[in-house]
Amino acid sequence: MSAFTGTQSANETNAQQMLTTVALNLWKQTIERADKTFSALTDEQLQKQIAPGKNRVGYVWGHLIAANDYMIQLLGIGERVHPELQQTFVTNPDDRANQLPSAEQLKSYWNEVNAKVLAGISAFSPEEWIGRHNAVSEEDFAKEPTRNRFAVLLSRIYHLGYHTGQVITVTK
Amino acid sequence: MSAFTGTQSANETNAQQMLTTVALNLWKQTIERADKTFSALTDEQLQKQIAPGKNRVGYVWGHLIAANDYMIQLLGIGERVHPELQQTFVTNPDDRANQLPSAEQLKSYWNEVNAKVLAGISAFSPEEWIGRHNAVSEEDFAKEPTRNRFAVLLSRIYHLGYHTGQVITVTK
Numbered sequence: 001m002s003a004f005t006g007t008q009s010a011n012e013t014n015a016q017q018m019l020t021t022v023a024l025n026l027w028k029q030t031i032e033r034a035d036k037t038f039s040a041l042t043d044e045q046l047q048k049q050i051a052p053g054k055n056r057v058g059y060v061w062g063h064l065i066a067a068n069d070y071m072i073q074l075l076g077i078g079e080r081v082h083p084e085l086q087q088t089f090v091t092n093p094d095d096r097a098n099q100l101p102s103a104e105q106l107k108s109y110w111n112e113v114n115a116k117v118l119a120g121i122s123a124f125s126p127e128e129w130i131g132r133h134n135a136v137s138e139e140d141f142a143k144e145p146t147r148n149r150f151a152v153l154l155s156r157i158y159h160l161g162y163h164t165g166q167v168i169t170v171t172k
Numbered sequence: 173m174s175a176f177t178g179t180q181s182a183n184e185t186n187a188q189q190m191l192t193t194v195a196l197n198l199w200k201q202t203i204e205r206a207d208k209t210f211s212a213l214t215d216e217q218l219q220k221q222i223a224p225g226k227n228r229v230g231y232v233w234g235h236l237i238a239a240n241d242y243m244i245q246l247l248g249i250g251e252r253v254h255p256e257l258q259q260t261f262v263t264n265p266d267d268r269a270n271q272l273p274s275a276e277q278l279k280s281y282w283n284e285v286n287a288k289v290l291a292g293i294s295a296f297s298p299e300e301w302i303g304r305h306n307a308v309s310e311e312d313f314a315k316e317p318t319r320n321r322f323a324v325l326l327s328r329i330y331h332l333g334y335h336t337g338q339v340i341t342v343t344k
Contacts, residue, residue, distance in 0.1 A: 011299075018302045019191040022323045030330060051223070051341045127183075130190045151194045157326065158202060161333030166341050169223045 016126035023153055024121060030157050031114055034064065034164045038110065041171060043103050050166045055093075057171060058100035060163050062089035065106065069113045071156060074133050075149050077120030081113050121153065129153075188298035195325055196293060202332045203286055206236065209336050210282065213343060215275050222338045227265075229343065230272035232335050234261035237278065241285045243328060246305050247321050249292030253285050293325065301325075 038061045046058030055063075066085040073080050088098065101109070129150040132141040141147055210233045218230030227235075238257040245252050260270065273281070301322040304313040313319055 015188045015298045015302050016191065018317065018320070019188065019298065019322055022302075022318050022320065023326060025318055026323070026326045026330065054341055126187045126191065130187050130194075145190065146194050146197055148190070148194065150191055151198070154195060154198045154326065154329065157330050158198065158333040161330040162337035165334035165337040169226055169338050169341075
């Protein structure tokens with residue numbers, strides 16, 4: 001019985017680790033694909049709109065940087081690297097009267113933020129993944145345990161797909 | 173010792189189930205969001221291109237239906253519902269000389285395919301999620317165990333985001 005339980009437990013640990021490994025792998029691929037899409041763009045291409053009257057490509061990139069930066073706080077990895085981007089690229093809609101940061105600047109923010117996110121999420125155990133994220137109170141989390149770190153990661157993968165698709169359409 | 177192992181085992185089972193539940197919840201939300209984006213479109217809107225010279229909106233919808241339909245086979249849920257869509261919407265690029273199915277037709281395929289996918293994936297245990305998908309051989313799977321059903325689900329979530337973002341940009 002004890003040996004059986006031991007075996008079962010090892011399998012279960014493997015299952016948990018496999019599930020989180022798969023998500024982590026997809027995160028890396030997702031970032032790589034977005035990186036190929038954005039990092040080669042010129043300042044001029046960043047001015048292009050994803051459709052007439054819609055966000056500029058450079059706004060979308062800034063938006064993804066700010067969203068990934070917010071993950072650092074949300075997942076309890078540490079302090080945000082560029083909290084100043086939140087206002088311009090998340091709270092406010094794109095305003096063509098605002099000058100965008102240069103391609104070089106955005107690339108530097110992008111790399112900096114993604115490195116910090118990746119270092120943090122690579123270290124999480126399965127138990128940490130199903131733990132509470134920082135935008136939900138302990139009381140609410142007790143009622144809705146699906147509001148955990150893993151849910152943040154998966155929804156950010158979707159979000160990256162959403163915006164990468166928009167930008168590839170007008171830059172390729 | 174036995175009691176402790178038992179408790180640990182229960183926690184691990186909970187962790188696995190929580191990880192797969194979170195992914196399943198996001199799948200449902202992702203389909204719902206795509207449904208809101210596509211199901212209200214008219215035949216005329218389906219003719220619109222996502223950018224000049226790019227895929228028509230109706231092609232993108234057909235492409236997502238075919239991709240979800242293929243999941244039925246890939247995940248071992250059963251037989252594909254509309255294998256005839258593969259050629260037009262996956263193998264071949266969009267060709268404006270081809271007439272698209274009507275909005276009503278696409279909506280019917282979409283609902284039919286998604287219902288079968290959801291019924292199938294709702295029944296998977298964590299062990300089934302980390303099992304081999306049908307596009308990888310047993311031999312290759314032994315070397316690369318991350319090529320499992322869970323990886324298919326997560327990459328399809330990304331893929332749905334990618335195309336939903338493109339379509340929302342030109343239809344909203």
